[in-house]
Amino acid sequence: MLLDPVELELARNRLCAVAEEMGAVLAQAGLSPNIKERRDFSCAVFDASGDMVTHAAHIPVHLGSTQLSVRAVLESIAMEAGDVAVVNDPYAGGTHLPDVTVVTPVFLPGSRRPIAYVANRAHHADIGGASPGSMAICEEIHQEGFRIPPLLLCRRWKPIRETLELFLANTRVPSERRGDLAAQIAALETGVARMLEVAQRMGRRRLVLAMRALQEYSERMIRSYIRKLPAGRWRARDRLDGDGFDSAPVFIQVAVERRGSSLIVDFGGSSPQTRGPVNANLAVTTSAVFYVVACLAGTDVPANAGMMKPVAIRAPRGTVVNCEFPAAVAGGNVETSQRIVDALLRALAPALPERIPAASAGTMTNLALGGFDSVRGRHFAYYETIAGGAGGGPQRRGASAVQTHMTNTRNTPVEVLESYYPVEVIHYRIRRGSGGKGRHRGGDGIDRAIRLLGQARMTLLADRRATAPYGLAGGQPGRKGIDELVRAGRRQRLPAKTTERLKPGDVIRIRTPGGGGWGRPKRRRC
Template sequence: MNLRTDDIINRTVIMNRLDSITSEMGIALERSAHSPIFAEACDFACCICDAAGDLVSQLSGIPILATAGSFSVKAVLKKYGGVIEDGDVFIINDPYDGGNHLPDIGIITPVFYQDELLFFCVSRAHHGDIGGSTAGSYNPKATEIFQEGLRIPPTRLMKNNEMITDVLELIRLNTRNPEMLTSDFLAQIGSNRLAARRIKEMLGTYSVATVKKAVSESLLQTETLTRQRIAEIPDGTYTAVDYIDDDGFQTEPVKIAVTVSITGDRMLVDFTGTDAQVKGFINTSVVTATCAAGIAALWFLGKDIPRNSGAFDCIEVNLPEGSLVNPRLPAPMTLCTLTPASEIIGVIFKALDQAQSGRVSAGYHRYLGPSFYGVDPRNGRYYVGFSFCSLGSGGAMAGHDGKPYMATLSNFGGVKAPNIESNEVQYPHLTLHHEMDNDTAGAGEYRGGSGMKYAFEITAETGDVVNFGDGIKFAPYGLRGGHPGSKNRSVFVHSGEEISMESKEAPRHAVKGDRIYLNTSSGGGWGDPHKRAPQKVYEDVLDDIISRETAEIVYGVIINETGIDYEKTEKRRKHS
C-alpha cells in the first residue's frame, strides 16, 4: 500500500469519525435537555470547527443553525485570539456579532491536545426565553433588537472547567425561566464535552499531524468538488423575486430579490434590489442570510458535497448594507431564521431552476403558529410553549411528491413535531384535532404535500398568545407549470368570538376555554397536473388527499364508483 492510499484511507476514516461525533453530540443533547424545544422538537444543531474556525462537520441538527457555527467560532477568535485556554467555554447569541437571532444560543468549547488548540465543538440551540418584552422572545411589535431579549456578545462562560457564576447569573436574571435555561446550558456544555472526549480518543489513535492533514485535505477536496459542480452550470445571470406578507407594521409586501451569476467555477448570489430594512422583526442577520444562501446553492449543486467550509466558501454572497438581509443596528430580527431565511432559500431555488430544471423543489410552507405563555395551574410554574405541531408541508420536485408535515425550508425538516400527549403534559392545553387538510396540496405532475389542520384549547385560567410567521397573503410557489400550495390561516376563538389573526400580532390575552385553529400551508406542485399518472391521482383520492372533484377539474382524471374511467380521462385531458 503506497503513502497516497494511506492518506486517502486516513482522511475517509477521520472525517467519518468526526461526523459520527457530531451525531453523538445531537443524541446527547436531545436526551439530556430539559426543555421541550430541545428534547421534543430538536431545535438545535451541533458542529465541529477547526482551530481557524472553519466548519469541518455538521451532521447533527438543523442546517440554518449548524452552518452558522463557523461564524460564532470566528467571532470568539476575533475577540479572544491568543488568550483561549484549555478549560474555557464561550457563549454567544448576538446576531450583529456571529449569531443567528437572540433565542439561538451558541456554546463553544475549544479542544486542546498536547497543549495545541485543534478544534472547537459547537452546540447551538433555540432557548424558550431569552428575555425581552414578550415571553418566548418573539415580539412581532418590536421595533429594535433591545425589545427582543438579551444580546450576548462572544463571552467566556467557563474558565478552568469552572462556571463563571457572575456571567451565568447575569443571563439568568434576564430570562423568565432561569432554571430551564440553566439546565439546557448544562446539556449543551455536556454535549460539547462528550465531543471533546471523543476527539481526544481519536487523537490517541492518529497523530495530530495526520488529523490536521486529513481535515485540511478534506476541505480542499470539498472546495474542488463544489467548484467543479458550479462550472457545470451554464454561464449566465439568473434572477428571481419573492415576497413576505408584511413586517407587522406596513401592509405592503416586502420584496426579496436575487441575482445568481455563474462565471466558470464562480457563483455569486447578489441580493441587490431587495427592499430596505423594515421596522418589524423580519430583518435578517448577515449570518442567517449567508447561511441560507449557502444552503440553497448546495441543495442545487448536489447532496454528495460535504456541508463544510470548503463548500460554503465557494458561494459568494452580496448583502447590501441597510437592506432586509443586512440591516443596521438596532433593527429587530427574531423571526429571521424562519422568515426570511426560508424565502431566501426559495427565491434562490427559483433563480437556479432557470439554469437547470428539475434539481430543486417548488415552494415549501411558511411557518405560522403561536407561542403561548403563562402560569401552569397544575404546578404553579411559568411556561413558554411554541406551536411546533403547526407544521406545513414540502414542495414537489421532478420525480418526487412533496413531503407532508415537515419543518420549513430553513430547517429542511430538522425540527420535529412533539408528541401530542407529551405536549399536553408539558403545557396547559388540550389538542382538539391534528390531521391533513383535504384539497390543499399544490397540484402538479408531482404534487406538493398537504396542508395541516391543527387546533388546541387553553386549559389554564389565563395566559397570553403571540401569533408570528408568514404565508397568509402569499402561497408557496409552483414550478414548471405546477400550481401554488395553499396559504396559512389562523383563527383565535376568544370567549366564543372568532378572530382571524394576522401573521404578526401583538400578544393577545387568553382565558380558559379559548381555542386556536390553524390551517397550515401546503407545498407547491411541480409540472403540469395533466401529466400526473391517473393511478397516482386515484390513490390520492382514496387517501383523501384530494377530492374526486379536484381529480376531475384540476387533474383531468374521471373517477367513478369502480375506479378510473380511462376513456373519459383521455378525452377530458385532450380537450382541457
C-alpha cells in the same frame, strides 16, 4: 504528507460521529421539550482557525452561521482547556436571540494551542424580551430579549457564577434555562473527549491535515459542479407578507450568476430593512445560501467551510437580507431565511429544471405561549414551529406535514405538550387538499387547534398567509395558511404576525400552507 481517499473518508466519518454524538447527549440531557423532544439545536466541529469542518444533520439555519459566532468568540476571548464561551448576539454571528451558542477549544495533552473547537447552538424557549418565547413583534433588538456578546461561561468546565446568574436573571423560566444550558455544556465535554480519541487514533499531524483536506475537497467538488452549470445569470423575486407592523410586502430579490467555477449571489434590489422583526442579518442570509449550495451538491460532498469558497454573496447593507444594528431580527432567522431559499430555488429553476422543486410551505409558523400555570404553580414558556407541505418536484410529489428547508425539527408530541403546559390539543391532523395540484402534487400542510386552560400571552410569527407557495413548470400554488382565534364561539382571523393575550377557553387554530405543485396536472379521462 498526503491522505489517501480511504483515510480521508474515514476521517470524515469519525469527525461526523463526534458532532452526532454531541447531539445525542444534548437531546438526552436537555430539560425543555424544545431541546429534548423537538431537538432544536445543532452541533459542529471547527478547525483551529474557526472554519467549520463537519456538522451533524441538524438545523440548516444554524449551520451556515455558527462559524461566524465561533470566529467572534476567537476574536474576543483567549480560552484554555475546559473553558466555555457563550454568545447569542445576532450582530456577532448569531441568528436570533433564543439561539444560544456555546464554544470550547480542544487541546491535545501538552499542547499550548488548540487543535480544534467544538460548538453547539440550541434554541432556548425564552430569553426574555417583550413577550414569552422571545419572538414578539418588536421594532428593535433591545425589545426582543437578552443579548449576549462573546463571554466566558465556564472555567475548566465549572460555570462562572456571575455569568450564569446574569443569564438566568433575564429569562422567564430560569430552572429550564439552567437545565438546557447544562446539557449544552455536557455535549461540549463529549465533543472534546471524542476529538481527543480521534486525535489519538490518527495522530495530531494527520488530523490537522484531514480537517484541511476535507475543506479543500469540498471546494474542488463545488467548483466542478459549478462549471457544469449553463452559463448565465438567473433572477427571481419573492415576498414576505409584511413585517408585523405594515402589511406592505417585503421583497427578496436575487440574481445568481455563474462565472467560471464561481457563483455570484447578488441580493441587490431587496427591500430596505424593516421596522418589524423580519430582518435577516448576514449570518442568516449566508446560511440560506449555504443550504441551497449543499442541496445542489448532494450528500457526497462534505458540508463544511470549503463549500462556500467558490460563492460570493452580495447583500447590500441596510436591507432585509443584511440588516444593520439595532434592527429586530427574530423573524429574519425563521421566516426571511425561508423566503431567501424560495427566491434562490426559483432563480435556479431555469438552469436546473430537472432538479428544482416547487416552493414548500415557506414558513416555520412559529407559535410561542407563556404565562403562569396556576395548576402546576410555575411560569411556563412554550415554543414550536409547525410543519407544512413540501413542494412537488420533477421526480416525485411533495411530502405532507414536514419541516422543510431551513428548519429540521421534530414536533412536540401531544402527550408531552399537554403534560408540560396548560393547554389541550383539540385536533392535530393533515390539512387535506392544501398542496398545489400538478403532475406531482405539493404536500399538504397541518391543521392544529389547541385550547388554553389558563391565561397566556401568545406570539404568532408566520408567513405565506397572503402570498401562496408558488408552483413550477405549470403546477399550481399551494394553499395559503390561515390562523384563527376562537373565543366564546366567535372566530377571529389573526394576522400572520401578532401578539395576543389569551383567556382560559380560547382556542388557537392554525392551518399551515401546502407546497406548490410541479408540472401541469394530468387530465383524467372519464
